[in-house]
Amino acid sequence: MTESGPLDIERYCRETGRRAREASRALAELSTERKNAWLRDSARSLRAHLSRILAANADDVRRARDAGEPPAMIDRLKLDEPRVEGMAKGLEAIAALPDPVGEVIEGSRRPNGLEVTRLRVPLGVVFFVYESRPNVTVDAAAICVKSGNAVILRGGKEAMHSSRVLVDLMAVEAERHEIPPFAVQLVGPAERELVGGFLRQPEFIDVAIPRGGTGLIERVVAEARMPVIRHHDGNCHVYVDSSADFDRALAIIDNAKCQRPGVCNALESLLVHDAIADRFLPRLAERLAMHGVELRGCQRTREILPTALEATEADWRAEYLALILSIRIVDSIDEAIEHIAHYGSKHTDAIVANDVDAIRRFTARVDSAAVMVNASTRFNDGGELGMGAEIGISTDKFHARGPCGLRELTSYKFVCVGDGLIRS
Amino acid sequence: MTESGPLDIERYCRETGRRAREASRALAELSTERKNAWLRDSARSLRAHLSRILAANADDVRRARDAGEPPAMIDRLKLDEPRVEGMAKGLEAIAALPDPVGEVIEGSRRPNGLEVTRLRVPLGVVFFVYESRPNVTVDAAAICVKSGNAVILRGGKEAMHSSRVLVDLMAVEAERHEIPPFAVQLVGPAERELVGGFLRQPEFIDVAIPRGGTGLIERVVAEARMPVIRHHDGNCHVYVDSSADFDRALAIIDNAKCQRPGVCNALESLLVHDAIADRFLPRLAERLAMHGVELRGCQRTREILPTALEATEADWRAEYLALILSIRIVDSIDEAIEHIAHYGSKHTDAIVANDVDAIRRFTARVDSAAVMVNASTRFNDGGELGMGAEIGISTDKFHARGPCGLRELTSYKFVCVGDGLIRS
Numbered sequence: 001m002t003e004s005g006p007l008d009i010e011r012y013c014r015e016t017g018r019r020a021r022e023a024s025r026a027l028a029e030l031s032t033e034r035k036n037a038w039l040r041d042s043a044r045s046l047r048a049h050l051s052r053i054l055a056a057n058a059d060d061v062r063r064a065r066d067a068g069e070p071p072a073m074i075d076r077l078k079l080d081e082p083r084v085e086g087m088a089k090g091l092e093a094i095a096a097l098p099d100p101v102g103e104v105i106e107g108s109r110r111p112n113g114l115e116v117t118r119l120r121v122p123l124g125v126v127f128f129v130y131e132s133r134p135n136v137t138v139d140a141a142a143i144c145v146k147s148g149n150a151v152i153l154r155g156g157k158e159a160m161h162s163s164r165v166l167v168d169l170m171a172v173e174a175e176r177h178e179i180p181p182f183a184v185q186l187v188g189p190a191e192r193e194l195v196g197g198f199l200r201q202p203e204f205i206d207v208a209i210p211r212g213g214t215g216l217i218e219r220v221v222a223e224a225r226m227p228v229i230r231h232h233d234g235n236c237h238v239y240v241d242s243s244a245d246f247d248r249a250l251a252i253i254d255n256a257k258c259q260r261p262g263v264c265n266a267l268e269s270l271l272v273h274d275a276i277a278d279r280f281l282p283r284l285a286e287r288l289a290m291h292g293v294e295l296r297g298c299q300r301t302r303e304i305l306p307t308a309l310e311a312t313e314a315d316w317r318a319e320y321l322a323l324i325l326s327i328r329i330v331d332s333i334d335e336a337i338e339h340i341a342h343y344g345s346k347h348t349d350a351i352v353a354n355d356v357d358a359i360r361r362f363t364a365r366v367d368s369a370a371v372m373v374n375a376s377t378r379f380n381d382g383g384e385l386g387m388g389a390e391i392g393i394s395t396d397k398f399h400a401r402g403p404c405g406l407r408e409l410t411s412y413k414f415v416c417v418g419d420g421l422i423r424s
Numbered sequence: 425m426t427e428s429g430p431l432d433i434e435r436y437c438r439e440t441g442r443r444a445r446e447a448s449r450a451l452a453e454l455s456t457e458r459k460n461a462w463l464r465d466s467a468r469s470l471r472a473h474l475s476r477i478l479a480a481n482a483d484d485v486r487r488a489r490d491a492g493e494p495p496a497m498i499d500r501l502k503l504d505e506p507r508v509e510g511m512a513k514g515l516e517a518i519a520a521l522p523d524p525v526g527e528v529i530e531g532s533r534r535p536n537g538l539e540v541t542r543l544r545v546p547l548g549v550v551f552f553v554y555e556s557r558p559n560v561t562v563d564a565a566a567i568c569v570k571s572g573n574a575v576i577l578r579g580g581k582e583a584m585h586s587s588r589v590l591v592d593l594m595a596v597e598a599e600r601h602e603i604p605p606f607a608v609q610l611v612g613p614a615e616r617e618l619v620g621g622f623l624r625q626p627e628f629i630d631v632a633i634p635r636g637g638t639g640l641i642e643r644v645v646a647e648a649r650m651p652v653i654r655h656h657d658g659n660c661h662v663y664v665d666s667s668a669d670f671d672r673a674l675a676i677i678d679n680a681k682c683q684r685p686g687v688c689n690a691l692e693s694l695l696v697h698d699a700i701a702d703r704f705l706p707r708l709a710e711r712l713a714m715h716g717v718e719l720r721g722c723q724r725t726r727e728i729l730p731t732a733l734e735a736t737e738a739d740w741r742a743e744y745l746a747l748i749l750s751i752r753i754v755d756s757i758d759e760a761i762e763h764i765a766h767y768g769s770k771h772t773d774a775i776v777a778n779d780v781d782a783i784r785r786f787t788a789r790v791d792s793a794a795v796m797v798n799a800s801t802r803f804n805d806g807g808e809l810g811m812g813a814e815i816g817i818s819t820d821k822f823h824a825r826g827p828c829g830l831r832e833l834t835s836y837k838f839v840c841v842g843d844g845l846i847r848s
Contacts, residue, residue: 025765029788108810114799116809121791123821206821227651227822248844255846341449363839364453367545375538375842384847385540385838386532397547397630397835398651399823411821414809415787418799420672422679423808 013197016152016185017204020125023180024150028122030179032099035146038177039095042170043088046138049169050084056161057134064158072262076133077158087138087166090389094142097388100406101148115417120410122148124206127198128391129220131212132156137163141170141184143391147409152205153186154195156212195220202226209404211392229400229408231392233319234264234347236377239336239362241353242275248374249280249352250287253325255376256350258291262321264393265348265370265380269316270327271336277329278304293323300329316343333358337365347395348372348380369395369402437621440576440609441628444549447604448574452546454603456523459570462601463519466594467512470562473593474508480585481558488582496686500557501582511562511590514813518566521812524831525572539841544834546572548630551622552815553644555636556580561587565594565608567815571833576629577610578619580636619644626650633828635816653824653832655816657743658688658771660801663760663786665777666699672798673704673776674711677749679800680774682715686745688817689772689794689804693740694751695760701753702728717747724753740767757782761789771819772796772804793819793826 046053057079064074103120110116126149128140137155144151155163167186174183187194199208202225210220211231221228238256240249256267272280281304285295295301296315297308308327315326316339330336340349350372351362363371370380382390382403390403400408470477481503488498527544534540550573552564561579568575579587591610598607611618623632626649634644635655645652662680664673680691696704705728709719719725720739721732732751739750740763754760764773774796775786787795794804806814806827814827824832 025789025791028791110808110810114803114808124791227820245844251844251846259847365449367449367452367548368837370838370840373839373841375840375845376847378847379538379840379842379845380838384534384538385840386534396651401835402838411825413792414794414804414826415797416794416799416803416809417797418803420669420675421799421803422675423683423800423802 009193009197010200013194013201014204016187017125017198017201019182020150020152020185021204023182024122024124024148026180027145027150027183028101028148030148032101034177034179035099036095038170038173038179039091039142039146041173041176042142043091043095045169045173046084046088046091046166049165050081053084053162053165053169054079054081056165059161060159069158073132073158076131077162079134079162083135087135090135090139091142094139094146094389097146097406099146100410105412112421113418114421117415118412119415120407121413123409123411124149125204126151126409127154127205127208127226128152129154129195129208129210129212129216130156132158134159134162134166136211137186138166138170139389140391141167143389143406144409145179145183147406149409150180150183151185152198153184154198155186196223199223200225207409209392227399228396229392229394229404230396231264231404232347232395233345234266234393234395235268235317235319235343235345236265236348236350237269237271237340237344238267238350238352238377239271239330239333239340240273240276240280241333241351241355241358242273243355243358244273244276244280244352245354246280246283250284252350252352252374252376253284254287254291256378257288257293257325258323259376259378261323263378264319265377266321267377268318268320268326269343270325271330271339272301272327273333273336274300274329274331277301281305281327288325291323293325295325295327297327298329301327319345333361337362340366340368344368345395346397347393348377350375350377369393433617433621434624437618437625438628440611441549441622441625443606444574444576444609445628447606448546448548448572450604451569451574451607452525452572454572456525458601458603459523460519462594462597462603463515463566463570465597465600466566467515467519469593469597470508470512470515470590473589474505477508477586477589477593478503478505480589483585484583493582497556497582500555501586503558503586507559511559514559514563515566518563518570518813521570521830523570524834529836536845537842538845541839542836543839544831545837547833547835548573549628550575550833551578551629551632551650552576553578553619553632553634553636553640554580556582558583558586558590560635561590561610562594563813564815565591567813567830568833569603569607571830573833574604574607575609576622577608578622579610620647623647624649631833633816651823652820653816653818653828654820655688655828656771656819657769658690658817658819659692659741659743659767659769660689660771661693661695661760661764661768661773662691662801663695663754663757663764663773663775664697664700664704665757665775665779665782666697667779667782668697668700668704668776669778670700670704670707674708676774676776676798676800677708678711678715680802681712681717681749682747683800683802685747687802688743689801690745691801692742692744692750693767694749695754695763696725696751697757697760698724698753698755701725705729705751712749715747717749719749719751721751722753725751743769757785761786764790764792768792769819770821771817772801774799774801793817
């Protein structure tokens with residue numbers, strides 16, 4: 001941002017949007033080869049400029065420490081050689097994915113001879129607002145451009161120096177491959193009003209994707225004058241049916257809760273069928289105690305596990321993102337389904353069961369982006385579901401649901417060919 | 425509506441929404457057979473109760489005449505035996521379409537053995553706001569329920585008696601086939617605030633679909649707290665390239681402009697390549713004179729067609745919905761594409777050309793829901809494109825673009841099956 005002051009924000013956002021719109025028109029026609037060459041050369045450039053990246057990142061980390069940011073945030077922010085290598089590998093992986101642009105989604109010849117083709121096209125311009133992890137900057141730029149979209153990146157201020165260097169390195173490679181210069185624009189982080197300014201540009205921005213806390217997401221949904229893909233909270237459940245295999249259930253709960261408790265597809269609430277609760281819960285408590293998981297249970301749970309704390313209404317709604325698990329005993333699978341409908345966030349919910357009718361009922365009735373059967377909630381992830389990289393995991397039902405990869409950043413158009421055909 | 429007064433509107437909308445949400449959960453699991461039986465029996469019932477429908481409609485028509493409504497609106501409102509038969513046939517056609525719910529969109533087995541299936545599911549609850557044609561009531565109810573959604577219908581007040589009888593007849597058949605009683609709710613038309621009340625219920629309504637004038641659509645977009653599928657204006661273009669076959673061009677323009685000038689996929693602006701303008705335009709003027717089309721042209725057009733009126737900036741933006749055509753001569757296909765990008769509404773745009781490179785350029789660069797090649801703009805229609813019935817033609821790029829049929833009223837979910845799989 002070269003200008004400043006409140007009066008210039010609207011103009012800055014419009015100008016940035018206008019450039020992105022222009023870039024998007026060229027991007028829509030860019031060949032797959034050129035996009036992939038840019039991605040691969042960007043990977044090479046990241047590796048070649050490791051020390052420059054680490055120096056900028058050290059600057060970010062120092063400021064974050066001075067500002068008293070918590071250790072978890074500093075850990076997410078901090079780069080080292082393996083993490084930069086991870087970013088470079090990520091770029092190469094996106095280069096290896098099929099190009100969604102131009103894909104024929106379906107086609108037919110109508111009885112009158114009209115040839116109808118539904119073709120995949122980019123959405124246009126993405127406005128991405130995200131937290132302070134530098135690798136997200138690289139991923140988002142790559143995913144948007146590979147899917148033919150221009151992107152305006154508004155990352156957390158804590159990672160600004162790191163993100164700036166990364167975007168600059170990718171811009172040098174973009175120029176070499178004749179990628180439009182405004183395909184990826186990283187915008188100044190200082191002004192909070194900047195986000196509002198972009199959200200008022202439906203003419204230039206086709207979709208806003210917020211990733212972060214509830215406050216940010218609610219603000220974007222309230223202010224956006226364009227569609228929004230929300231990456232909202234994951235209050236994920238595992239339901240252990242009376243027909244469940246205990247060893248499977250234990251392994252899945254352990255994995256879903258403990259492997260990476262701070263992510264959106266981690267387990268938060270456990271529902272256990274009454275018929276097995278008194279045999280299953282003691283084994284579970286023993287297993288989770290090894291990881292230091294705090295248990296909070298309903299009244300019946302606490303009769304079986306007296307050391308569990310009392311779960312309140314707030315616990316059923318909580319996305320802990322920490323080593324805490326709420327547990328409720330249910331009398332039937334329908335009670336479990338009702339609980340998930342009432343308290344869940346439609347992100348990821350799992351059943352552990354051997355009974356095929358229970359599985360059918362659960363998968364049909366639970367209205368979540370991903371329903372897992374005898375598998376960990378942690379699998380709701382673009383890479384794990386076979387979609388490759390993702391820009392987020394949508395908790396919306398509209399347009400994109402679940403992992404939001406290359407295809408989810410596209411629309412389509414109908415191309416219809418006749419030989420002078422008219423409608424009768 | 426049994427209650428009244430401004431204080432009750434919020435409650436009424438919430439209660440209606442809550443019932444729709446409940447119905448939608450049952451609808452999502454309803455068998456295709458039951459939905460189709462309901463549709464076929466509803467068709468039978470419409471035919472059997474012809475005189476009752478016509479009596480209610482006569483009431484609507486009388487009130488509309490007394491209110492001084494224009495003849496075109498009365499014509500859209502008025503039912504007769506062939507129109508009721510058309511509605512019944514429409515229901516049978518929707519019964520014959522494949523059920524989108526449960527369709528496997530894609531599936532794969534991941535290297536770790538996880539079986540991933542992307543399944544089509546209903547969106548949930550549709551809030552449909554539309555104009556005063558009784559047949560739209562029947563179509564919308566049928567399309568929403570067939571795609572597994574509950575619908576809240578808010579039709580124009582002019583057709584209220586007709587719509588009420590039609591919905592009541594369908595409700596009787598719904599009861600016979602155990603379709604949830606609140607699957608289709610027709611809501612009171614009187615209060616304008618009612619629309620606002622529903623638009624504030626994102627908890628109960630998954631998508632709002634407005635169909636009508638610009639004022640209504642802008643209002644819905646501004647107030648809706650849920651996603652919106654816009655059925656907005658169609659400022660449709662035909663570009664006649666220098667390589668065009670004149671006879672094809674004449675037939676297509678005649679059809680696109682004159683066959684049904686009042687609909688959204690009718691032609692509004694014609695772009696003609698300079699190299700052929702002096703030979704083509706006189707023939708066109710002669711042909712369109714037969715239909716009494718008023719021509720408004722750019723300066724160069726008026727040098728060739730002196731009787732054409734002068735086109736102003738407003739003409740390039742106008743959706744006339746009448747026998748008026750604006751004409752502009754362009755120096756190149758790129759100028760035509762630029763004109764469409766600047767003034768068009770991304771609805772339907774056509775090229776008439778024999779040169780394959782011109783066709784490629786036009787179809788790649790024109791960013792419209794439907795791009796027609798040597799075919800009339802009038803083909804942008806669910807039936808013509810092979811999608812069956814439609815609830816509208818989306819002018820959005822997000823979620824649904826172009827004709828909005830059964831599939832466009834769905835979302836999807838991932839169902840993932842393992843045998844105790846955990847993420848490593």
